[in-house]
Amino acid sequence: MGKLSRVALLYVTAVVAAAVAVLVRGPFTGLGWSYIAVLGALVIISESRATQLRQGRLSWSPSSTAMLASVVLVGPVGAALVGACTAVALRRGPSVLQRVFNTAMHVLSAYLAGRAYLALGGHVGLPDASSFPRIIWPFAGAAVTQVAVNHGLLGGVLWLTRDAEPASAHAGVGLSARLQLSDLGYGAFGLLIAALWRVVGPFAPVLVLIPFIVARWAMAQFAEQQRAYEATMGALCQAVETKDFYTRGHSERVSRGSVMIAREIGMRGARLEALRYAGMLHDVGKLGVPTKVLQKTGKLTEEEYQAIQLHPMQGLAIVREIGFLDEALAGIMHHHERIDGRGYPTGLAGDEIPEFARVLAVADAFDSMTSTRSYRGARPVEEAIAELGKWSGTQFDPAFVAAFVAAIRREGWQRSAGEPAAAGGGLGAPSTAGPQDERSAPAVQDRDDPAAPQRVDSQ
Template sequence: MRRLPNDTDLSFNAIVQLAALVLAGPVAALVVAASPALFALRNRRLITQVFNVAMMAVVTLVAGTSYYVFGGAWGQGQGSSSTLILLHVAVPLMLANSAQCLANAALLAGVISLDQKVPYREVIVGILRSGGVAYVGYGIFGLLLAVLWDGAEIGALSAVLVLAPLFVARWAFAQYAEEHAAHDRTVAALVRAVEAKDFYTRGHSERVAKASVLIARVVGLSQQRTSTLHFAGMLHDVGKLAVPTRVLQKTGALSDEEFAAIARHPVRGLEMVREMEFLGEAFKGILHHHERLDGRGYPMGLSGTSIPEFARIISVADAFDSMTSTRSYRQARDVEQALVELDRCVGTQFDPTYVDALHTALERTAWQPTTTVDPVAAVVEGVDELDHDDPRAPIRRQVATPHRGVG
């Protein structure tokens, strides 16, 4: 099985398994289904392999039982006329394939829901949405392989006719997957560079990206836009690479000049990543994540819905993580206190839609306040002066920095 971006799988095993169910019965289908997991025993933990084999056995049993219940025949009992093939192979196989898809999604969603503390319904809907279409394809190709193998009496040649084009498709998808992985590595490298320079932000980018995705799922953003939003959350502070280290790590109140240097980081961030075309809509989130609904933010002083959606989402996630992270100069707020503060700033700083969405998301998903380990242990005055992401920080008027627009 080859995993592709956005949780899409291209599985030759599933196709052969369905064909085996028609040609040789459920036992043969079970052998085909379990073989990849058995061959990988040395590469994974035993408990993982036991689970995988058990899950394969269950979903294959569901498929085999369904195929039989819906009138399916295997081996020589299929018949040769088109009507018999339709009634005793095609229809039962597609229904069995659907039952197998549902069983697979139900079991997998249960494990993910328990492990990641995510609502079961949300997980299973996501699995079916991303993998349901692929399962339909498996059924069609499995049927084609079985009919050509037996009905057309061309045997193993049918595997070449059916699977060869899929190998080409898999190769093309693999190139796309590798490109996507390269994007992930590039973003991760930039984040590590920022966190090496500003120890207060270690883990901050990942948490902002995570909270942004939680909000996106509640408000119903598409999978593609959610993926792009994740990049924006990861890179929202990349412009801090252009801020002097002494300013980022200063243990006292910032002067107007120093604050201005920090306030330029959204523009500097856009300048750094604007040639990375795959970021697309993320550019707007990076540039405008410090805008406020009342127009008193920076760098452009945008207000209301003129602020891009990604920026309004990241603004909420950014402030929330700042408040729930322990710094050397103050303790983290608990989640409830942070949400109260976000509610207080609704309509002036934050969009109520996305604050409400964060409330909903956190009812479904646990969030632990974070302790940031840094070398500065001093407790300093002027906390709000230091933490520009905290909603309590005084507003300082900023002059928009000239920059090229983002599409």
């Protein structure tokens, strides 16, 4: 939240004052303190976790479930007290102001959920078999109220502080819209805790929450593995590139460019991921091409040209066993096909070429053009865009060229490090071990350069 404007400060003060009023007014007679103690402890424990799970649709903190259970078991004031326990959470990170506001928000949402429950005819106390299914409607009202109040109050803060961090506010609103439904779903387990309390007492929340805690653990493991996987994939792709000094960072940038195109045409989810990996791995087969051919200066013989043309197939041979890649495999194999059918390895034309391959071809050519090669300097982005336009329809799929150009116009293009034109850039290309090791061959030609026509002796 950082520094707040006067209006925002006023807003926060009002929310906190309302929460304090609820907590001070009571009444506190006849409250089930044992319920409040157990559920409050649960809230403290769950809020003390350093990381909240935010992975796709599985986004959840047990504390809102506990507050909804307390709505049924101890009513609005008791629920507000359970909500107040969020203040005690032993979590580092949020500022004092954030913490105070969060606590006030939970107090208010729990209290109002409790009032909604009563207003819709809900009875406070242990539900029994006769309470079902009548209890469901008041409880649903309480759950909706809780989610709405939470998101409303949070949205207010984000809206009032939007000038300071416009991007994060925007992202926050989008996120909350997606989360509301799942919040409601998890809230339903509050009713189950309340219902089970009659049978197993205070073990009810523990039993209900164990599967979720395990799920959260598994999701954390998943996230950790995914990070590790990304890092390992990146490192291995770099290892492949060490063979060719001029293509340092190329895979990474082709991957990024392909994703820009794919996003532009509305691709998302697993396909987008697969395309990202396809970009990283598209040239892996170049390792099968003898170094002396890859780095040869001057014209190639027919045999050498054929050796180069084999690299998409060899790439396929390497990555074929990576199960999830599926569509990416076709992309890697066909990324040197041309729309007019004059590409390799199979000479497919037009729509016969897999979509991934057509996307990769555009990003691959563009990055080659905007990177330095020994036989030519890096071309400016504008010139490269013009060049893409020129070959659009013969070498490249026009739809993807258009999408790429639109994406570059909006987001810009981060070209390879060490390019004089890319002042302040270089984010994409990692600088690994000193280039002295590899610079043994100064006159290196990128034999995989889709932007430069291959020169074959016999032609």
